Amino acid sequence: MEFKDIIVKLRRERGLSQDDLAARLYLTRQAISRWENGYAMPNVETLKALSTLFDVSINTLLGSPREPVCQCCGMPLTDADMARDPDHTVNEDYCRYCRVDGTVQYRTLDEMVDFLVKGHFIPGMSDEAAEAFYREQLPMLQYWREQEAQA
Numbered sequence: 108m109e110f111k112d113i114i115v116k117l118r119r120e121r122g123l124s125q126d127d128l129a130a131r132l133y134l135t136r137q138a139i140s141r142w143e144n145g146y147a148m149p150n151v152e153t154l155k156a157l158s159t160l161f162d163v164s165i166n167t168l169l170g171s172p173r174e175p176v177c178q179c180c181g182m183p184l185t186d187a188d189m190a191r192d193p194d195h196t197v198n199e200d201y202c203r204y205c206r207v208d209g210t211v212q213y214r215t216l217d218e219m220v221d222f223l224v225k226g227h228f229i230p231g232m233s234d235e236a237a238e239a240f241y242r243e244q245l246p247m248l249q250y251w252r253e254q255e256a257q258a
């Protein structure tokens with residue numbers, strides 16, 4: 108689905124008219140109408156406001172062009188799994204288990220690997236294979252690259 112179809116769907120699911128949505132965003136009804144007819148797209152600030160208002164990611168608003176994964180544990184992220192920050196924004200970089208109240212819970216790669224291996228999240232994989240897999244994959248994620256850069 109494209110943005111114009113997604114915005115109509117979300118607005119109707121919430122029982123909002125174009126006027127209602129316009130009022131919440133301090134915009135005109137014509138602006139909403141232009142989006143829904145595919146003549147215009149909201150700017151970045153408005154996309155963020157829509158994301159918070161509808162509690163879905165910007166990725167979802169834009170028709171899911173990417174497949175986000177948590178930048179700490181690597182799990183694929185649905186909107187429901189994404190962390191919510193203290194200001195109620197949807198955090199598209201981390202899952203809600205890794206990032207709690209705006210802070211990532213894991214400080215060291217060892218700690219993260221240990222948690223994932225013990226969790227047996229990959230069916231049928233031995234602990235040794237799982238550990239090797241995570242030690243290879245996790246350092247490529249943004250969070251661990253940043254940790255490495257600071258070390």
Ligand SMILES: [Zn+2]
Pocket residue numbers: 177178179180181182201202203204205206
């Ligand atoms: Zn995570």
